[in-house]
Amino acid sequence: MSNSTKHTLDPNKWIDLYADYLFNYTVTRVDNSDLAKDLVQETFLSGIKGKDNFRGQASERTWLVSILKRKIIDHYRKINSVKGKKEVRMSFFSDGDRKGSWLEEAVPQTWGNEAEKNIENTELKSALNKCIENLPEKYRMVFLLKTVQNFETEAICNELDITSSNLWVIIHRARVQLRKCMEENWFKN
Amino acid sequence: MISCDEATAICDKNQYGEASNWDKLKLNFHLLLCKHCATYSKQNNAITKMLGKYLDTCDGSKHLTLEEKKELEKKLNEKIN
Numbered sequence: 599m600s601n602s603t604k605h606t607l608d609p610n611k612w613i614d615l616y617a618d619y620l621f622n623y624t625v626t627r628v629d630n631s632d633l634a635k636d637l638v639q640e641t642f643l644s645g646i647k648g649k650d651n652f653r654g655q656a657s658e659r660t661w662l663v664s665i666l667k668r669k670i671i672d673h674y675r676k677i678n679s680v681k682g683k684k685e686v687r688m689s690f691f692s693d694g695d696r697k698g699s700w701l702e703e704a705v706p707q708t709w710g711n712e713a714e715k716n717i718e719n720t721e722l723k724s725a726l727n728k729c730i731e732n733l734p735e736k737y738r739m740v741f742l743l744k745t746v747q748n749f750e751t752e753a754i755c756n757e758l759d760i761t762s763s764n765l766w767v768i769i770h771r772a773r774v775q776l777r778k779c780m781e782e783n784w785f786k787n
Numbered sequence: 788m789i790s791c792d793e794a795t796a797i798c799d800k801n802q803y804g805e806a807s808n809w810d811k812l813k814l815n816f817h818l819l820l821c822k823h824c825a826t827y828s829k830q831n832n833a834i835t836k837m838l839g840k841y842l843d844t845c846d847g848s849k850h851l852t853l854e855e856k857k858e859l860e861k862k863l864n865e866k867i868n
Binding site for chain 1: 851
């Protein structure tokens with residue numbers, strides 16, 4: 599039987615080969631450099647402990663990333679239970695219950711051509727980062743988990759013990775706030 | 788005819804490819820008649836594009852310093868032994 603397509607693990611090279619990639623991956627998703635370092639460390643550790651479970655079908659990096667993703671979702675689950683399941687009642691359509699239509703001050707303004715250009719621009723990225731950071735913690739958490747690739751609605755709901763309706767309400771509120779923040783901080787200048 | 792609240796919510800779900808065909812029909816009908824939501828929808832698409840690029844970027848701008856890597860290596864060795 600040929601082993602030429604089977605991947606092998608070489609933990610001694612992991613830090614040199616993958617530490618930056620994993621760190622970069624994590625820090626855009628958890629917004630906290632120290633936390634990102636811890637998660638990367640735990641990922642390598644789990645990888646070393648669990649290396650007998652590696653079947654060789656995925657590449658080393660893909661395998662490490664899948665461990666990392668589980669660590670990220672575990673982290674969010676921990677925060678969620680520590681803070682309790684208090685629902686943050688915010689409505690961007692009115693002060694109380696959702697009324698259904700746009701309030702005068704919340705109406706979206708035209709953005710002009712800025713929306714299409716310069717998506718690579720680092721200032722734009724930093725404005726986006728700031729607006730994401732301004733989200734209330736629970737919203738930001740769910741928003742990042744969902745907007746990160748490959749976190750399925752069902753998986754997030756199971757991990758955080760919320761319904762899919764809860765999830766979509768939170769995503770909706772997060773995006774409404776994000777849009778408004780981008781409008782005020784980026785597109786109006 | 789759905790409300791703006793409902794329309795924008797469907798619009799969000801659609802960004803993740805999870806709006807049903809029936810939802811999309813209701814949304815599109817609403818967008819024909821409501822210019823605020825039409826603006827929202829266009830901007831929502833722009834935001835999704837920006838987020839895609841933002842999250843896909845492993846542009847190396849964030850990386851660990853040599854010191855941080857040495858520290859990581861040390862910690863890993865400590866925990867294994």
